[in-house]
Amino acid sequence: MSDVDLRVDLGGIALRNPVLTASGTFGYGTEFAPFLDLRRLGGIVTKSLTLEPRGGNLPPRIAETRGGMLNAIGLENVGVEAFLREKLPALHADVVVVASVFGTEIEHYAEVARRLSASERVAGLEVNASCPHVKSGGIEFGQNPNLLAELVRAVRRASTRPLLVKLSPNVTSIAEMARVCEGEGADALSLINTLQALDVDIETRRPVLHNVLGGLSGPAILPIALRMVWQASRAVAIPICGIGGIGTAEDAIKFLICGATAVQVGTASYLNPMAAGEVADGIAEYARRHGLTRIADLVGTLELPR
Ligand SMILES: Cc1cc2nc3c(=O)[nH]c(=O)nc-3n(C[C@H](O)[C@H](O)[C@H](O)COP(=O)(O)O)c2cc1C
Numbered sequence: 447m448s449d450v451d452l453r454v455d456l457g458g459i460a461l462r463n464p465v466l467t468a469s470g471t472f473g474y475g476t477e478f479a480p481f482l483d484l485r486r487l488g489g490i491v492t493k494s495l496t497l498e499p500r501g502g503n504l505p506p507r508i509a510e511t512r513g514g515m516l517n518a519i520g521l522e523n524v525g526v527e528a529f530l531r532e533k534l535p536a537l538h539a540d541v542v543v544v545a546s547v548f549g550t551e552i553e554h555y556a557e558v559a560r561r562l563s564a565s566e567r568v569a570g571l572e573v574n575a576s577c578p579h580v581k582s583g584g585i586e587f588g589q590n591p592n593l594l595a596e597l598v599r600a601v602r603r604a605s606t607r608p609l610l611v612k613l614s615p616n617v618t619s620i621a622e623m624a625r626v627c628e629g630e631g632a633d634a635l636s637l638i639n640t641l642q643a644l645d646v647d648i649e650t651r652r653p654v655l656h657n658v659l660g661g662l663s664g665p666a667i668l669p670i671a672l673r674m675v676w677q678a679s680r681a682v683a684i685p686i687c688g689i690g691g692i693g694t695a696e697d698a699i700k701f702l703i704c705g706a707t708a709v710q711v712g713t714a715s716y717l718n719p720m721a722a723g724e725v726a727d728g729i730a731e732y733a734r735r736h737g738l739t740r741i742a743d744l745v746g747t748l749e750l751p752r
Pocket residue numbers: 468469470471493494515517519521546574612638639640662663664665667689690691692710711712713714
């Protein structure tokens with residue numbers, strides 16, 4: 447039992463500590479259960495779920511880069527029905543499950559949200575806004591304020607569950623996108639998703655990924671994510687879940703100080719499947735060392751130069 451109160455409220459989702467795992471990097475949770483008691487975490491965010499199962503992109507879909515990794519998985523997943531039937535019941539009842547929602551059409555997002563909301567086991571929804579909208583020529587939902595507003599409005603109408611919107615960092619103004627989501631009734635924001643990137647094999651002169659472009663994640667993106675979390679936290683009143691390159695408690699604490707109420711551990715779980723649990727333990731230790739009785743008191747305490 448910890449003497450520090452690690453509990454936080456993420457837009458209506460009560461978390462026992464501020465550490466979750468990031469969508470797409472932790473499977474459906476069950477894959478990691480042999481390495482880590484998932485009840486040590488604030489919660490887990492599932493892979494993004496679509497109406498129908500998806501096979502994803504052709505390989506190579508993952509490549510290591512300096513300080514990070516590139517991926518173009520293509521949002522492979524079992525589909526919402528198989529998730530509800532097979533994956534969700536396999537998780538311990540005490541694990542807080544946030545389900546990531548995804549689709550190529552707004553109506554698909556809304557339908558996935560509706561079906562997930564029918565399950566008592568789903569504590570909240572996270573809308574992955576980094577999907578290309580086919581009807582708009584492939585621009586991501588999260589890159590256009592009007593499209594983003596339409597998406598959040600539709601999912602908001604489809605569900606009364608706590609609604610997190612996961613923002614794309616591939617935008618000029620993250621503050622503008624954050625305000626759009628708040629205005630449409632989002633309960634919290636998650637940021638950031640991966641940064642669009644490219645790497646090349648100079649011997650073959652080919653892109654390292656079959657998809658050519660991929661999403662950059664890992665330590666390389668941490669300072670960018672931190673900047674965006676800070677800017678978003680100043681733009682909106684709803685809580686923020688910080689994501690991007692977090693692998694240690696020190697990384698996570700930076701996000702809390704910059705205004706994140708909670709954090710998600712992504713790529714780091716590939717290197718160390720216990721990473722998220724260690725981050726949670728390290729946050730408690732930091733709080734103790736700094737005489738904090740409630741971790742929530744650390745949120746948004748960045749000292750700015752006068
Ligand atoms: C292999 C891989 C798959 C991912 N799949 C998803 C996904 O299905 N949905 C989503 O919202 N984000 C997905 N992401 C993005 C992560 O959730 C996270 O936002 C991003 O990787 C930045 O955090 P990190 O640097 O800690 O990995 C994926 C990332 C990786 C590396």
